[in-house]
Amino acid sequence: MSGAAAGAAAAPGRRAEAPEERFEAERGRLRAIAQRMLGSTGEAEDAVQEAWLRLVRTGPAEIDNLPGWLTTVVSRICLDLLRARAARREEPADEALPEAAGGGPEPEREALLVESVGRALLVVLDRLGPAERVAFVLHDGFAVPFDQIAPIVGRTPVAAKKLASRARQRVRGTAALPPEPLAGHRRVVEAFLAAARGGDLADLLAVLAPDVVRRADPAALPPGRALVARGAQAVARETTVFGRRARYGAVALVDGVPGILIAPDGRLRLVLRMAVADGRVAGYEVVADPARLAALDLAVLPWPG
CATH class of the missing domain: 3.10.450.50 (Nuclear Transport Factor 2; Chain: A,)
Structure with missing residues (x-):
């Protein structure tokens, strides 16, 4: 577990946090990771909920570093979803724009996601390969070291670093003008x-x-x-x-x-x-x-x- 969590567990006179409390303390960060990986608030909530169910099945007592374990689990769930999405190729590119059909504004939760992440960044992230996106989001967005990213994406730390670097170049692009x-x-x-x-x-x-x-x-x-x-x-x-x-x-x-x-x-x-x-x-x-x-x-x- 983290140093702060270990200190809290060792401090006399303080009750141990229940698994639900420990998970809730991480929920916001896990949701932010999943939202950037998936580009969807609904799918992100589902991924975080699945991580909770896996935690219940595993048992928190069996986990030394809960934040790291949860980050790994959520990232792997997102990676699987991204790979399935890429395999289906079912993004509805010909779907009518809401304005053309006279529809209303973006749902509030999705609008908040767009505002927090950035509309252009969400579009560009959607063009990355699944492993590239996971490596880039974890390292550049949440400062996760490559030795922790490597087993998530099934690469060596050096290869994981290359994934993130390639993704970073695609996100930043190259201007054609001075x-x-x-x-x-x-x-x-x-x-x-x-x-x-x-x-x-x-x-x-x-x-x-x-x-x-x-x-x-x-x-x-x-x-x-x-x-x-x-x-x-x-x-x-x-x-x-x-x-x-x-x-x-x-x-x-x-x-x-x-x-x-x-x-x-x-x-x-x-x-x-x-x-x-x-x-x-x-x-x-x-x-x-x-x-x-x-x-x-x-x-x-x-x-x-």
């Missing part, structure tokens, strides 16, 4: 996203170039809408329709330059590839085709400065 142009491009894309969320035509016109062009995959638009819009007025009007989806948007690296991910509950549905020139949006393309989405190189933008 720092100053990258920052300028980012500011324009962020201004566009803010204007789209607000649905204000004047704000959109301020950030769009006069000859801006918007193109879209057929799956990105309701039936009957034009796939190409030209000129600031037309594109601004089309973007106000997109605006309800913009609340699910996050700025990220798309093929090395800032673009926008539309990801309700952290699940990717659309990508806006943005072209910027002279401080305005010169054009953007709405990518919705699953094959095209899968081919895009997505990464989390670094913090400005």
Whole structure:
């Protein structure tokens, strides 16, 4: 057990903590680990509950280091779930966006998860292999050493370190622009996203170039809408329709330059590839085709400065 727990057990006059109390003391941390690994509050709660059931079956008295044991158990449960998810390939890429169907906002628990982890990070994590994701989350998110990660992912500590390093590179990506142009491009894309969320035509016109062009995959638009819009007025009007989806948007690296991910509950549905020139949006393309989405190189933008 941990030093603090051992001290509490040895201290005279203090009652030993019940297994339920010891588990509850770890629940928040275990839930956070599972949420980042699985990208789902419901699945994370199930994984933590399964860890409790395994603890009951094993018996806390048989465990020397309860926090470490629980971390290992939850991580292995998550790894199994991620592997099963990857094998099924049943992520519904063609599922309609809630806005397109007139649905409401994200459920509160999922919205809190997106807020705490970050929408873009959840999307990028979802593209990692199961072992990469587990190694990255444990080490970079919760400072678990590689000698403890290794048996969870079935690798040596050196191989586990390589998994996390490869995942880290994919999460960070590689910018295709030098720092100053990258920052300028980012500011324009962020201004566009803010204007789209607000649905204000004047704000959109301020950030769009006069000859801006918007193109879209057929799956990105309701039936009957034009796939190409030209000129600031037309594109601004089309973007106000997109605006309800913009609340699910996050700025990220798309093929090395800032673009926008539309990801309700952290699940990717659309990508806006943005072209910027002279401080305005010169054009953007709405990518919705699953094959095209899968081919895009997505990464989390670094913090400005």
